[in-house]
């Protein structure tokens with residue numbers, strides 16, 4: 001191997017900075033600042049609505065600055081896999097973690113498809129171990145995994161022999177346009193294809209049938225541990241489903257099932273807790289220097305994805321300050337035109353690549369390769385002093401210090417010391433040797449007095465454990481990348497109902513605010529840690545999502561207030577200043593639309609997203625703030641509500657078709673009250689404004705066309721709710737919600753009218 005080859009980089013970083021885009025950023029900023037200035041200059045001639053509008057616009061300007069900061073210098077990457085295979089003699093081991101939490105909300109068939117797709121990737125099988133964490137403690141999951149591991153013995157060789165690209169069987173077999181290469185049309189292939197397909201269907205039916213029974217099989221033998229236990233109160237269950245004893249590179253990777261101990265008195269920290277147990281158990285069994293974590297609904301979609309990730313992680317040995325490689329969250333069978341605004345294409349394209357151009361991309365919780373020692377709390381080396389940037393956790397720790405950080409398991413602490421030194425693990429005795437220690441570290445009391453959840457592992461205290469953990473990594477000075485391979489590395493499910501999408505957004509908003517008010521706040525990390533200033537601003541933007549709800553709510557109420565009281569909060573058409581908000585509105589929306597078109601999305605998708613933007617921020621994010629306040633006051637703890645995963649497109653039933661069409665659905669949750677109220681207020685005010693029921697204007701300052709335009713625009717944004725008022729069943733807003741909203745809207749309208757009479 002020539003030395004020239006060795007020095008060739010394994011990846012390239014390409015700037016996407018665009019002066020045109022940046023120019024538009026500045027134009028929008030200038031317009032925002034002009035409005036602020038205009039308001040300040042004319043403050044004395046106007047009343048309350050003017051001040052409120054000013055405060056809201058101040059917030060919007062602040063947000064825009066932060067958005068500009070993130071998007072300013074985006075980057076993308078390109079990997080060179082061929083160089084990787086030339087450079088490294090041996091690929092490093094990777095431990096793969098899959099989390100599942102509820103066999104009903106997360107159907108096991110989805111989980112096993114994810115597992116199968118990961119077991120089948122193009123990577124030496126003896127370097128892989130797959131650990132599945134089951135927080136639902138369900139024998140059905142174990143049963144399904146055992147069945148799946150049998151099927152894998154056929155599936156994996158089949159995929160590798162014919163170089164199948166889609167290795168999640170349910171996707172492969174439902175996809176009608178197979179590749180038409182001559183090999184895939186050969187008789188031999190078709191025969192094998194039929195055989196494997198039949199096997200998969202058998203597997204599918206077995207799991208379906210098992211799910212219908214109270215227990216999937218008799219709870220004896222392997223399943224004895226599940227007899228007489230409660231989901232929230234049970235001892236640890238660990239089962240080695242498959243061990244690749246001969247360590248064959250073409251075999252089947254290790255497959256391990258873990259249901260950690262749960263006890264009502266011990267907090268279990270939701271997904272973060274599960275990840276930490278996976279980290280420790282895998283540390284004992286395989287201790288791979290790299291780990292990949294995926295949610296149960298995110299199947300591998302590109303068989304080369306491990307090689308892509310390694311191009312980054314192995315680029316320069318020793319002096320690497322790259323902590324993790326994130327792949328974007330992309331969704332399969334996405335509803336047409338993104339009706340729920342939850343496919344996040346623009347978010348990942350602009351915010352993801354934008355943050356990558358600063359200190360590093362955000363950690364998004366799934367589809368991410370981590371370095372084990374980084375998760376253990378290690379810091380990168382300072383290039384000048386050649387010492388770790390922060391020295392709390394490092395490879396020279398004494399035994400005692402290690403125990404303080406990693407807990408009392410002697411076996412685990414030894415493996416942790418190896419991991420911090422990046423020493424290869426010894427596999428001579430197989431993975432079962434440490435099963436007893438594994439039970440110990442999966443216990444619910446194990447973390448007491450240790451640094452798990454604070455300095456080591458996934459960080460506790462937020463339902464957005466992903467952002468929190470990524471932040472703590474960046475705070476130590478590490479960098480990260482986000483990579484968009486073609487085809488996409490992972491595909492997952494996005495919620496397909498109104499309540500689910502809003503609940504998910506509420507959880508994020510709550511979790512992000514929890515980080516903002518914790519000692520993990522990015523400002524503290526910039527002042528006292530190694531978080532770069534612009535990265536800090538990028539985090540602040542995310543963490544403030546919840547707070548955006550308040551100015552959004554106020555701004556939504558303003559046009560209605562003005563129409564009812566016959567006042568104005570925007571300049572009149574005969575003032576030159578009226579061109580500022582008009583220009584801002586037009587340019588901002590066109591700019592936003594261009595982002596959708598540039599990412600090959602439809603105009604409809606843009607409209608749906610901007611409309612969901614209004615709905616989400618005034619409902620889900622607002623509830624996120626309430627949740628956070630309740631937590632601050634010590635009234636209630638925040639919980640992680642698991643999202644329902646739909647069992648793939650069942651186009652034949654009516655529900656499926658409606659869901660495909662993206663009709664908004666509702667339930668009795670109070671989360672629908674704020675938006676319904678805004679809509680009622682808006683409709684009333686439009687009626688008052690258009691029917692000429694307005695009170696006489698105060699000194700010629702009556703409301704004008706701009707207020708009406710705002711109000712109409714808002715009604716258009718809230719169209720799904722307007723339809724919901726007349727819809728039936730789950731497509732209708734429940735009467736109780738409408739009553740509550742009316743009870744809020746009426747006094748508001750009344751008070752507005754009163755205030756004009758008094759004035």
Ligand SMILES: O=c1ccn([C@@H]2O[C@H](COP(=O)(O)OP(=O)(O)O[C@H]3O[C@H](CO)[C@@H](O)[C@H](O)[C@H]3O)[C@@H](O)[C@H]2O)c(=O)[nH]1
Pocket residue numbers: 099100101102106133135269270271274294295296297364365366463464465466504507508511640641642643644
């Ligand atoms: O107590 C729990 C709760 C959840 N999970 C798992 O966490 C994952 C994510 O949960 P999901 O309900 O799918 O949430 P999403 O909103 O889809 O997840 C996004 O947001 C989460 C943070 O709020 C991140 O953890 C996820 O990676 C990210 O995809 C799933 O695999 C769950 O099985 C657990 O293991 N234990």
Ligand SMILES: [Mn+2]
Pocket residue numbers: 295297493643
């Ligand atoms: Mn999910």
